[in-house]
Amino acid sequence: MARNMLIGQSGGPTVAINASLSGAIKRGMSSEQIGAVYGTKAGIEGILNDNIIPLEPYLTSEMDFSLLEHTPAMALGSCRYKLPELSQGREVYEKVLAVFHKYDIGYFFYIGGNDSMDTVKKLSAYFREIGEDIKVVGIPKTIDNDLACTDHTPGFGSAAKYVATSILEITRDSNVYDMESITIVEIMGRNAGWLTAASALARLGGTSAPHLIYLPEAPFDTERFVQDFKSFTGKVQNLIIAVSEGIRFADGSYVAEANAQTDVFGHKYLSGVGKVLENIVRERSDCKVRSVELNVLQRCAVHIGAETDIQEASKIGEAAVNFALEGKTGIMAVMNRVSNRPYLIEYGYRDVNEIANVERKVPREWINEQGNDVTEEMVEYLRPLILGEAQQYMENGLPKHFTFAPIEYYPEEK
């Protein structure tokens, strides 16, 4: 007999996470093995609070699905809740089970990053242990691209396109004055440098920027940095430097921490690595310098999203449902790159134990020897991920977004 499906979203926002939601819901709705399709509001917290809603009423046309796919951040809401170890919080697991029983859930899908895969791992192990036939399958997402076992993660391509496009536009902005200048662009990525590496794609747009790229995977040295930017003097008028927020000194401490400042209330305040490098340039040269922090728009600017990313996110959501229907559990759906030119992806799955709580960093050999740029191999890897322009749904000159039950769930929405 058909059992029901539940899906949730977790972790930080991306442009493509709703595309995975859409792909999974659509596959669930079309399967005879699956009855109703439910969503949990705010991830695992929604399960613990019995905040479960039926999703089919919201998605009655192809247009609804497409609009959901092109809406940034989590339409179902998110959480940062981490399940306790079973031995330390069995009652939490029993609460989850009770809610699953209440809605007759046979298939649970969780879209998220490292921490969310920890939830998939723990829940699937628990159900296995108690002999409960509930399939638990993870669907990857993160702009950080730091999940193991998958060629890349949905959400990364759009963020990469945002970063490369921004570098191109900032380069145009920097080039207008006929004087030497340095622009430092700070990019998200606390531990992994993939997104900062994507700044190199701007070169495919006909610029030589960025001229220097610093990732967390290569230790940062202030004196070498000074040599680096000075080596361009007289050669490049408007220097563009891409830097990951998470770069560290050789001793492992964050460079951003070198700039702890004190505000009017006497609080120590971390102002970002861009400002630290800006101050170094100002201290060690006469060059005009500014820093630009690419902000949260990196992860929510669907207006410059990559359609390749959004389509892949939708397909991996669909694939995850297929794997669950085949009886798989305790897995995450993954992408395997079959070929690069032409760019071809196949969808597979891997044991979530290989993925949960593991961070996939940029391999050192994809960073140049001096630690101030990425290699051609990295560019070749990144190149296809930003292709395609995300479909725009506009109204009143503004992007149109999909929402589930806006009045109940977003009390501030009109």
Next chain:
Amino acid sequence: MARNMLIGQSGGPTVAINASLSGAIKRGMSSEQIGAVYGTKAGIEGILNDNIIPLEPYLTSEMDFSLLEHTPAMALGSCRYKLPELSQGREVYEKVLAVFHKYDIGYFFYIGGNDSMDTVKKLSAYFREIGEDIKVVGIPKTIDNDLACTDHTPGFGSAAKYVATSILEITRDSNVYDMESITIVEIMGRNAGWLTAASALARLGGTSAPHLIYLPEAPFDTERFVQDFKSFTGKVQNLIIAVSEGIRFADGSYVAEANAQTDVFGHKYLSGVGKVLENIVRERSDCKVRSVELNVLQRCAVHIGAETDIQEASKIGEAAVNFALEGKTGIMAVMNRVSNRPYLIEYGYRDVNEIANVERKVPREWINEQGNDVTEEMVEYLRPLILGEAQQYMENGLPKHFTFAPIEYYPEEK
């Protein structure tokens, strides 16, 4: 006999300034009264350095013009040079005149803001004084929308669309967690609040954000701010606050200056009004708070440009050439709004003496009484300016940009 035309760009970048360049060049090329069409590299500095190039060779197809129109920042480069008073630097004017004679310039167009209109004013007065028949016409541009005598300025609509879209996307990003939060969005505008006011357009996208809007034209009071954000407690879960970088206390001092910080080198450092408000919220409440500074992308993100803005910018460039051909000089081309629904614009001109060095601020009556929002009249004024999606020319998943003589002019370009 046909005399030649010269055009230059000045001031800060916008998304639409090259559209005005394109419109003016195209009209110049099509006129029998005009011979060659020249460009000056880096505005008035290019004239003083005799850095003049013929433009026709670069623009040989409709596609070239359209690509130029959709390229951000100044394709001809910019400067911040202000002409001295004639009485204090007649030799500078004579140098300009010599270069104009060398290229037989009969028509000069200068695209820029307040300061650039000062150049138009001074040069046209000089030519009049010495009886030289050279028409000098200004073409407005600025994301600040602070030029007098014109309904709005080219470049503003696209920046406004960027701001409103970003607010919408940041709202989605803020709504994912089921907890109270405050997000402060800092928007450009040192003296005029037009661009920050445009954040209100996000409401046309189906959100109630931003919930508070602070402009430089209404004095800022810390205690009233605390009351303002606290009044939403329990009513709005994720508060979005739009604030202009240039807000001031009643005594006229910038709020941003209240947060002067000291870096590792002992330098006083101005970190922005967003951080100041963030610290106030942190100090005066337990609410989760973050600030987002919309950076230079506000003025160069053609990827979310308004096609209405770009088309108007092109047409006002064309109109400026027409006015010069009719014999006008010492004027700036302006836009007059004939009607709002339907939105209709007519192109006219005004004496540049009414415009140069004047800042048009937001009228107090378009700000609500409490000074924390804008009125419906403001929204009605802004609404049509962000309509239409800027044409995207993409290659390798990235925007394609136009350049004049990239190798000579941008030594860092490949």
